[in-house]
Amino acid sequence: MLKLVRAEFAKMRRSSMFLVGFAGAAVTPLVSFAGIMLYRSGPNAEEFTVNYLLNETNLFNNLLIGPALYGLLGSWMVIREFSEGTLRNILPIPVSRARFLAAKFLALLVWILVLSLWSWILAATLAALGGLDGWSLSAVAKYIAPFLFGGALLFLLSSPFLFAALALRNLVPVIAIIVSLTLVSVVIGNSAYQPIYPWTAIIPIVSGKPSAGFPPYAPYLSLFATSFAGFVLSFIRFCRMDIP
């Protein structure tokens, strides 16, 4: 399994998607910081502390950029094997299909955690450079866990996208699905249904705030059921499919 995970990272060498990942994960800290700089001289300037920047960055990572970016990266990892004709050359080595897919998921998890850390590092650095109130090593360090936790939950939510990638084997319709689901997140994000839509349920889970109108387990149930279904369907699909 270690060989397969290592191979996944070897495949990314010199790939433009590697840079896309880092560039995409840099968007939220940069945009959040730019917003603070823009409104810093306004009436609510005292709000714009280190905590504010890191909270905003994590929120937008979990709600907007993360699902889209990580869904795209995971789907690309799968679809490129079909489009570049490499899958039909790797599986007969022989490589177990279940292990091959598991290695992809594991590599994606590692990649997402690295990008979550990168996003945190960037936000913390920008906060220091911008001289935001409340900056200290301990103040920023306490956000490492929420960033990584958010990343891990986003990884769980990438499984339906990987299933779509395996079923469609074409990045364009998969991107359309990812964008659609992310737009739904924007609509539902501020509604009462936030805890039961899997891609917004992540917000009450990470923040630890109870969900009004729904039992406390509702966000967990929504997120984990979606993730579980995505994983199971992905493995069934991949292990049974004829490789073109």
Next chain:
Amino acid sequence: MSDGGSRLDTVLETESLVKRFGSRNAVDGLSLRVRGGEIYGFLGMNGAGKTTTIRMLLGLCKPNSGCVRIFGEPQTGTRRRALSRVGFLSDSPGFYENLTALENLRLYADLSGVIGRTAIEDALRAAGIDAAADARVAGFSLGMKRRLGVARALLNHPELLILDEPINGLDPAGIRDLRIILARLARENGVAVFMSSHILGEVEQVADRVGVIHGGRLIDEIPIAELRQRIRSCVEFSVSDENRAAVILERDLGITDFEIPSAGIVRVYMRTVDAAAINRAFVVNGIDVSRVEREGAGLEEYFLRLTGGDHA
């Protein structure tokens, strides 16, 4: 590697293999055997079922019925360990284009359990692609990718090579090199080769036995010597003195591949018979020639006659 004693053992076997796509049988009850040290040419037109058969051999798609045995082991579900002794080249030589040739092979070597840079370098050299080892595959021509595919197929020192249309995209030098590699592996190392192609002339030059697939069915399976006999074309001369004609053929024209099937008939077998030159020699030497007729089928004619002359 197979030793001399095991060369004739069956290394690849299919039994009543069926693959359906919708209502169409892409492969229909295919049974064949490939022995150790043998080069088996798997001939068929486009869409005849060659690639589908190879995909089933390599475990890429599942047969609806029938079975595949490699080195005697049935290849079912997750039990495909025998494939580790197989080298393969698929019809599209897929590589990670952002990686170099060397990096690609290193990745496959790592997953195959092949240890050491020497094995990779040997494979690259054998396939004649060593000069481009550090170049990114994105810049490779189809022929170079094919050569790299051959290198990948040789990486694990296979006992069985499964090649899908291996000469597609190769230049004449590449085709010649591949022919030499396959012949050497089969004769010296006892490696069995199963290669598909729709180019009869190429298969004829390298294969020991040929199987012809059409509409998913194996419609003929013969040793190459027999195939050559079947496709041997000849020119038949009706002459006044067959014995003198034989002397002229041998002495003056240096032709030995001929026969006298009956009195007054001389049949000259050659790939390209210069019938006019033979006729001239007979007449100059006082032999009357009353009839000259070309007989027998060429390779293409044979194949078209076998398959009904249509596409699958």
